[in-house]
Amino acid sequence: MTLRLEGRIAGPWAAEARQACERVLASGRALFLNLAEVEYLDAEGVTLLAELRSRGVRFIACSLFVEAQLAVTS
Numbered sequence: 771m772t773l774r775l776e777g778r779i780a781g782p783w784a785a786e787a788r789q790a791c792e793r794v795l796a797s798g799r800a801l802f803l804n805l806a807e808v809e810y811l812d813a814e815g816v817t818l819l820a821e822l823r824s825r826g827v828r829f830i831a832c833s834l835f836v837e838a839q840l841a842v843t844s
Contacts, residue, residue, distance in 0.1 A: 771799050772830070776807035779815030788818050791827065806831035811839050 771794050779787055794801045803822070811819070819836070820843040823829065832840075 772802040772804055774804040774807070776809075778810040778812075779808055779818065780810060780812035781814065784812070784814035784818050787815075791818075791822055795825065795827075801827045803827060803829050804831050805829050805836045806833055808833055808836050811836065816840065816843055 773790060773794065775787055777783070791801060791803075801822070803819075805819075816839050819829070819840055823840070829836075829840075
């Protein structure tokens with residue numbers, strides 16, 4: 771399943787994104803995140819994406835901003 775995230779992954783939106791992703795992962799389906807339209811990540815957003823990546827979630831269409839933020843956590 772592919773989820774498309776847009777805008778800001780910060781504060782309560784990071785928690786909302788986590789819940790949506792956890793529902794898919796709990797169902798046993800593979801998860802892909804389309805991050806092309808993500809404009810901002812706070813520390814919670816970066817942590818969330820790093821955790822999801824470590825669990826096998828694949829990112830597609832990452833913006834340069836997201837790639838740079840995740841490179842710092844690698």
